[in-house]
Amino acid sequence: MNNFSSALWAETLKMYRSKVPLFTALGFSVMPLVGGLFMIILKNPDAAQSMGLITTKAQLLAGTADWPAFFGFLAQAVAAGGMVLFAIITIWVFGREFSDHTVKELLALPTSREAIVTAKFIIIPIWSMIVTLLVFAVGIVVGILVVIPGWSEQLLITSFINILGSAALTIPLMSLVALLASAGRGYLPPFGWTIFTLAMANLAAILGWGDWFPWAVPALFSGAAGPRDELLGIHSYMVVILTSLIGLAATYWWWRNADQTR
Amino acid sequence: MDYTIETNGLSKFYGDVRAVDSVDLRVKQGEIYGFLGLNGAGKTTTIRALLGMIRPSEGNVKVLGQALGQGGRGPWARVGHLVEKPSAYPELSVRENLEVARRLQGMDKAKATSKVIERLGLAPYAERKAGTLSTGNLQRLGLARALLHDPQLLILDEPANGLDPAGVVEIRDLLRGLTHNQGTTVFMSSHILTEVDRLATRIGIIHQGRLIEELDADKLEQLRARHLTIKTRDLGAAIKALESAGYSTLSDYDDLIRLNDPRAVEAPDEVAEILVHAGAPPIHLAVEQENLEEHFLRLTNDTSLREVT
Numbered sequence: 001m002n003n004f005s006s007a008l009w010a011e012t013l014k015m016y017r018s019k020v021p022l023f024t025a026l027g028f029s030v031m032p033l034v035g036g037l038f039m040i041i042l043k044n045p046d047a048a049q050s051m052g053l054i055t056t057k058a059q060l061l062a063g064t065a066d067w068p069a070f071f072g073f074l075a076q077a078v079a080a081g082g083m084v085l086f087a088i089i090t091i092w093v094f095g096r097e098f099s100d101h102t103v104k105e106l107l108a109l110p111t112s113r114e115a116i117v118t119a120k121f122i123i124i125p126i127w128s129m130i131v132t133l134l135v136f137a138v139g140i141v142v143g144i145l146v147v148i149p150g151w152s153e154q155l156l157i158t159s160f161i162n163i164l165g166s167a168a169l170t171i172p173l174m175s176l177v178a179l180l181a182s183a184g185r186g187y188l189p190p191f192g193w194t195i196f197t198l199a200m201a202n203l204a205a206i207l208g209w210g211d212w213f214p215w216a217v218p219a220l221f222s223g224a225a226g227p228r229d230e231l232l233g234i235h236s237y238m239v240v241i242l243t244s245l246i247g248l249a250a251t252y253w254w255w256r257n258a259d260q261t262r
Numbered sequence: 263m264d265y266t267i268e269t270n271g272l273s274k275f276y277g278d279v280r281a282v283d284s285v286d287l288r289v290k291q292g293e294i295y296g297f298l299g300l301n302g303a304g305k306t307t308t309i310r311a312l313l314g315m316i317r318p319s320e321g322n323v324k325v326l327g328q329a330l331g332q333g334g335r336g337p338w339a340r341v342g343h344l345v346e347k348p349s350a351y352p353e354l355s356v357r358e359n360l361e362v363a364r365r366l367q368g369m370d371k372a373k374a375t376s377k378v379i380e381r382l383g384l385a386p387y388a389e390r391k392a393g394t395l396s397t398g399n400l401q402r403l404g405l406a407r408a409l410l411h412d413p414q415l416l417i418l419d420e421p422a423n424g425l426d427p428a429g430v431v432e433i434r435d436l437l438r439g440l441t442h443n444q445g446t447t448v449f450m451s452s453h454i455l456t457e458v459d460r461l462a463t464r465i466g467i468i469h470q471g472r473l474i475e476e477l478d479a480d481k482l483e484q485l486r487a488r489h490l491t492i493k494t495r496d497l498g499a500a501i502k503a504l505e506s507a508g509y510s511t512l513s514d515y516d517d518l519i520r521l522n523d524p525r526a527v528e529a530p531d532e533v534a535e536i537l538v539h540a541g542a543p544p545i546h547l548a549v550e551q552e553n554l555e556e557h558f559l560r561l562t563n564d565t566s567l568r569e570v571t
Contacts, residue, residue, distance in 0.1 A: 003366075003368055006365035006366050006368065007366065009365055010362045010365060010366060013354065013358060013361075013362065014351060014353070014354070014362075017351075017353045017354055017358070018353050019353070100349060100350075100351065100352065101346075101347070101349035102349045102350065102351060104315065104345045104346070104349065105349065105363065105407065106366070107313065107314065107315050107334055108313040108314055108315065108334060108336065108338045108341065108343055109338050109366045109367060110338050110339040110366075110367060110368045111366045111367075111368065112333065112335070113333055113334065114333070116366075255333075256332065256333035256334075257317070257332075257333070259310075259315070259316040259317060260310070260315040260316065261310065261315075261316065
């Protein structure tokens with residue numbers, strides 16, 4: 001346990017000193033700002049059009065200028081953007097050990113490889129959730145500043161569940177990204193995988209198989225495509241858990257058994 | 263007898279490539295073992311196998327009397343290592359990099375970090391980000407990490423890489439001091455043969471994945487080929503006289519003659535007499551011994567030739 005706390009301390013220090021958390025936070029914070037911009041456009045379509053801003057795009061993505069639409073947009077953005085941003089976090093946490101050739105300093109230690117991998121798998125959800133909460137908080141501030149109607153406490157709670165639930169369903173899927181960052185020894189294979197799963201999730205949702213496709217489940221959960229009770233079943237959550245467990249097991253196995261030549 | 267490092271039939275195959283082939287290593291406590299080989303000979307693969315970073319295709323590895331287990335488990339709290347080029351977290355300072363290593367080593371003594379920083383001459387760079395270090399200082403950081411926990415065994419891949427001449431001498435003295443004062447065992451690979459020659463108490467030569475020679479440094483002294491080098495003003499007359507005197511191996515270079523014949527090495531005075539009588543007195547006559555570099559090249563060339571024929 002002492003070894004595990006050392007590994008967690010090391011991962012926290014690496015994250016704290018890195019610029020990647022800042023960049024991911026900034027990247028994610030763009031979403032509520034874009035949402036706010038859409039709200040302004042929808043509130044003043046004539047003025048926005050005369051300034052050259054596209055009202056059609058805003059209408060397609062957000063609909064009307066009110067809190068339900070704004071939170072809906074945020075949930076949609078977290079579901080799609082989270083898949084990419086959480087992947088960037090995961091790719092950095094695992095892949096940097098290979099691209100910086102520091103992995104060889106983690107293998108022959110009294111601290112087990114399992115403890116190191118576990119610490120990484122703990123730091124990723126913490127970091128991802130902090131970024132998600134930041135989006136939510138920035139979203140509320142932007143919404144208040146833009147002044148839109150339709151606020152209610154119930155809406156706040158529902159939106160909080162939608163956004164954080166969507167993030168909570170996306171994060172477990174990162175275990176396969178971690179596996180590819182490790183086995184692929186760097187950044188490109190897991191990034192390619194992320195883009196591939198994102199495209200396939202869209203396709204699966206269009207074909208109506210989204211409830212069976214783990215990477216489509218977070219977006220369907222977000223409520224952006226309709227009430228989630230109609231779109232998802234227990235099996236949908238099970239495939240997410242199963243996919244996540246496969247990724248976790250394979251990543252632990254790989255760190256334990258694969259030849260490390262970096 | 264318990265060896266600090268023991269491998270039995272250690273082999274690593276990558277498809278048809280035999281990176282390491284049936285290597286039996288025996289390293290005793292307190293030895294400085296110089297592990298020599300050309301690029302691609304199998305040095306780093308062997309070192310990685312000793313550290314449990316790769317699984318042997320065949321054979322087994324024991325380190326400090328403990329067989330390496332699943333998931334690379336081994337007595338790592340007592341082993342320090344530096345594998346290939348040194349690496350560090352670029353966004354962390356030198357001190358933070360060593361703090362990470364100290365904690366992952368499970369060490370409670372916080373002072374160990376400052377101590378090793380002083381020992382490796384890293385004090386002026388302690389708060390500097392590792393990403394800004396020169397190659398030499400990065401190498402020092404790698405060595406500091408290896409020495410941080412006062413290990414009983416040091417496994418070092420090219421420890422002198424990137425160091426300036428003063429740094430090379432400093433590290434040599436440091437390693438020698440560790441073996442003399444603390445009984446630390448050092449297993450080091452190097453391509454700087456003079457370094458190995460000066461430091462190692464035992465030498466192993468790996469070539470094309472196989473350990474082709476393993477011997478004590480004292481024994482190597484005896485095995486090194488000796489020859490008689492002659493300079494004379496009349497090279498032609500000297501060669502003619504020596505040939506007619508029956509010296510079997512005769513090599514003439516631009517301005518000197520080299521005799522590998524044991525008779526010439528044992529009795530250079532007789533050679534001098536022949537040359538004086540032939541009217542080509544020697545202006546330089548010396549029994550010379552090949553250095554480790556020549557010995558190494560002769561050995562690896564011989565093996566390569568045997569492979570071909």
